[in-house]
Amino acid sequence: MTILTESAVSGIDDQRNNEINTDPSALLVALDVDGTLVDHDGLMSEAVRAAARETVAAGHQVIIATGRSLGALLPVVKQIGLERGYGVASNGGVTVRLDPSLEWGYEVIERETFDPRLALTALRDRLPGARYAVEDSAGNFLSTERFQDRSFGIQAKGVGFQHLLDLEAVRVVVNSTDSSTEDFAAAIAACGLQGVTYSVGWTAWLDIAAAGVTKATALEKLRSRLGVEQSRTVAVGDGNNDIEMLTWAARGVAMGQANDAVRAAANETTASVYDDGVAHVLRSLL
Helix, strand or coil, rough: CCCCCCEEEEEEHHHHCCCCCCCCCCCEEECCCCCEEEEECCCCCCCHHHHHHHHHHHHCCEEECCCCCHHHHHHHHCCCCCCCCCCCCHHHHHHEECCCCCCCEEEEECCCCCCHHHHHHHHHHCCCCEEHHHHECCEEEEEEECCHHHHHHCEECCHHHHHHCCCCCCEEEECCCCCCCHHHHHHHHHCCCCCCCEEEEEEEEEEEEEECCHHHHHHHHHHHCCCCCCHHHEECCCCHHHHHHHHHHHEEECCCCCCCHHHCCCCCCCCCCHCCCCCCCHHCCC
């Protein structure tokens, strides 16, 4: 059962916006979830929750930008008290508008889809023992090998690998339980993936989106929609899928546990997720 709204999806540029930013002091604050707002056990500290809620209450345009799919983004939005505004899920593949007057409290305003066949076929040749999952254009998850993950946000339906090839995908996830992180990364590099955007996670984990689609591309559309100056953008993240977002922001902040590539993309580094690094950044905005 999907948790997605039944309302029609249209592009951001086609939507009339009644929430154009009129406060010149307001910032657009983009926040990653895993490793930033929550630790690697999925827990948000009280210090982070309080700082995020105060940032929302101060009138800044807080946007959760995550690799998680929509169903796993929504609980985080609720935790920080964000009822109106926008959210970015599936590494930029899905953008939602939040509004408590809507039936579900949100509506999907854009999905970026792609044909996953070539990527999946190339990956299967190199990683025959890996687990594969696809988020389709309706927000459903279909997977092989009983593959489930909390980032999906819903229960994945088990299917054969061949079934995945014919789907219209928003997000493709690949995980290998029998490969080291190094071997997995080498296999991905050897595939020569084309026509998609992808990032390798902390472990033997791969996320794939449509070509050219990242958190940053979705955030730039929202920045333009909201009328926020580029100079007033802030982003905080810790993973390889945050690199474009950190580069895009006027103030990009890497979490303390981020790797060297992520740190290099940022303007500064804060404390680690276990030392409430994002809370320190948010407090500096108040």
